[in-house]
Amino acid sequence: MSIAPSPPSILSVRQLSCERDERLLFSGLDFDLYPGELLQLEGPNGVGKTSLMRLLAGFLPASGGRIYWQGKPVEGCWEEMHQALLFIGHLAGIKAELTPLENLHWFAALEGGQEEEDLEEALSRVGLAGFEDQPCQQLSAGQKRRVALARLLFTRRSLWLLDEPFTALDKQGVAAMEHLLVEHAQAGGTVILTSHHALEQLTGLRKIHLGAPQAGVKEAIHE
């Protein structure tokens, strides 16, 4: 029934379904994702976009179907997959007791470390110059989110799962962010994101529409 995906696909999903609180969010979801692709999950609120993200990150068990990482069932290689994964969810994952710089140091340490100047540069590019040594307690929620987004500037991880990454950004920030995503895709990286913004600048954005479960899943590619 479900054919194992061909090797070059980085992430594949076969007949995936998700149930939360005894409600079927989506079912029969199929897609293959290749290096260099930008994928946007669309659909009204409560349709399971965030749940799909959490499922792909391994936080939730799927109610049915499978996920493949580079052609292998992901259950056997979560660690390998996570080493290539950068996830930013609704919660920023930034510790309030630490300064932005210390927070970034930790994420950099997970990838082998980074020069202090580079991290400072990353913070200034997301508009947090001057906040390097203030505990994140004193930052606003939007600023904390930008600390998390600063990770994207120096990470070497190839698969990005970004849940509503644009919420804390102004118009310029969104444009810059879109530029960053395109750059990552052109370098062979892969991005899955959800967003309420109309993403005008993103070229080659692929969209998956999560809709009513009965109607199945519609897919459209906007060139």
Next chain:
Amino acid sequence: MWKWLKTLYHRLGSPKWFYQITGSWLPWFAGAAVVFLGVGLVWGLAFAPADYQQGNSFRIIYIHVPAAFLAQSVYIMMAVAGVVLLVWKMKMADVVAQSLAPFGATMTFLALLTGAIWGVPTWGTWWMWDARLTSMLILFFLYLGVIALREALQPQEVAAKACALLAIVGVINIPIIKYSVDWWYTLHQPATFTLTEKPAMPASMWVPLLIMLLGFYALLGWSVILRARAEVLKREYKAGWVKELLQRK
């Protein structure tokens, strides 16, 4: 045999099959419980000889020991169900675990209560920090913990997994707790005699005890199946077969 067990296991994993098959098991468990408990009670109360030291108060053993035995084995069953849930992700295991907990807690309470009542003629006091009673009391708290954790957590899948993990951790700890309590008891109160410590029981005493134990197990099956069936209906309400069943009346 092994193959048969395997198919039984897989079938029990399907709520529909579980519901149907346990429906036909119910009368058997009920009948066995009534017969074994009836015979055991009459035998234990009226025909078994009295203990030479404790006299007729010894007859409380026919409740106390099976209850204490069930209290421990139900906790182990809960942990086994927990392993099945966490390792093989079989959701029916959680239905069973959830249905086991109240029965296990009742048995623990019963063992404590009969122990206390028994204590009056034997020790002259309602409560004594006897090793067996103390372990039972701790087991009672373990049961309350599992039940309280399930109440506190949402959604249901999360509560199920958390309770499974707690039961497994508990089952690893129970021998340690039991051993430490035994040690503590001998350290502090040597040479008082334990309620059920008997050198050698004659058959006229232990055969009714065995029958009572079987009766308790049958009762366990009956009670747990009743609870599990209601839970299956609740959880599988959306499934077609449940709707059909409900419409049939």
Next chain:
Amino acid sequence: MNKPAAAFCRLKQKPANLPGLFAVFKAALGREWRMQVRRRGDLVNPLVFFALVVVLFPLGISPTEDILAPVAPGVLWVAALLATLMSLDALFRPDLLDGSLEQQLVTGYPLAPLALAKLGVHWLLSSLPLILLSPFLGIMLYLPWEAQGVMMLALLLGSLALSLVGAIGAALTAGVGKSGVLMTLLVLPFYIPVLIFGTGAMQAAISGGSAMAHLSLLGALAALAITLAPWAIAAGLKIAVSGE
């Protein structure tokens, strides 16, 4: 081409170079140390609680030596037990609420060592001060001098088991809003062996016997907890994240 002031642009990439587990463990230790040192209130409160409970006993029972000295081991251990439990309650909840727990799940490294790093720092910052405080409270309860050293050694070994086992409860109740009582109910039964062997060691020392048997049993409990508890803690944390 001029970029806007806040333009995001990727920094120069270095070749991928994944650090070993030990390097990550060390980084996690450093991070936890900084975080926990900055939450001073959370560290001091259990100590004050410990001292206060011990002080209440003479007021409730009697100030005389012949009554206080025999109950001193029990009082000290029960107070230490409750203080440890209290300090562990909020171990993982902030991490779950701010999303750093889910980030720990996707580091690409096993969760157990990361949780162990957190717990290790927590032990250093809360259990160790408690052990250092205990002789002073022992003096106030007329604990004989012979028993002081044994008490500290027993607390040292016992607190390892208490922290590790308590952390399982903290992981399971991380998703529960107000979990103080629930956590107590879940964890206290598992603390009983430590309580028994801990007080046993002190009583053996008071009565002039050897506390070696008790101490080695405490050590065995600690060793068992170190080998098994991290996996249970990691499993509990994963369950907690799946419930968010």
Next chain:
Amino acid sequence: MYFDSLSDFFNMGGHALYVWSAFAISLLLMLLNIILPWWNFKATRLQLQRQLRREAKQQANSSITEQQGEQV
């Protein structure tokens, strides 16, 4: 029978209070463990049946309004 007479049996060698209270309470708790789940099962079934009926009614209603909408 171990006892000489029925009154002897009820007397339980002077331990009547303990033996009979222990057995009575035990029997009561056992019965509760059968009766309560049984009631619970019945109540669950009734409640689900009611819910099913309500849902069916709602569905019928909504299909009627849909048809009316089309007519308008």
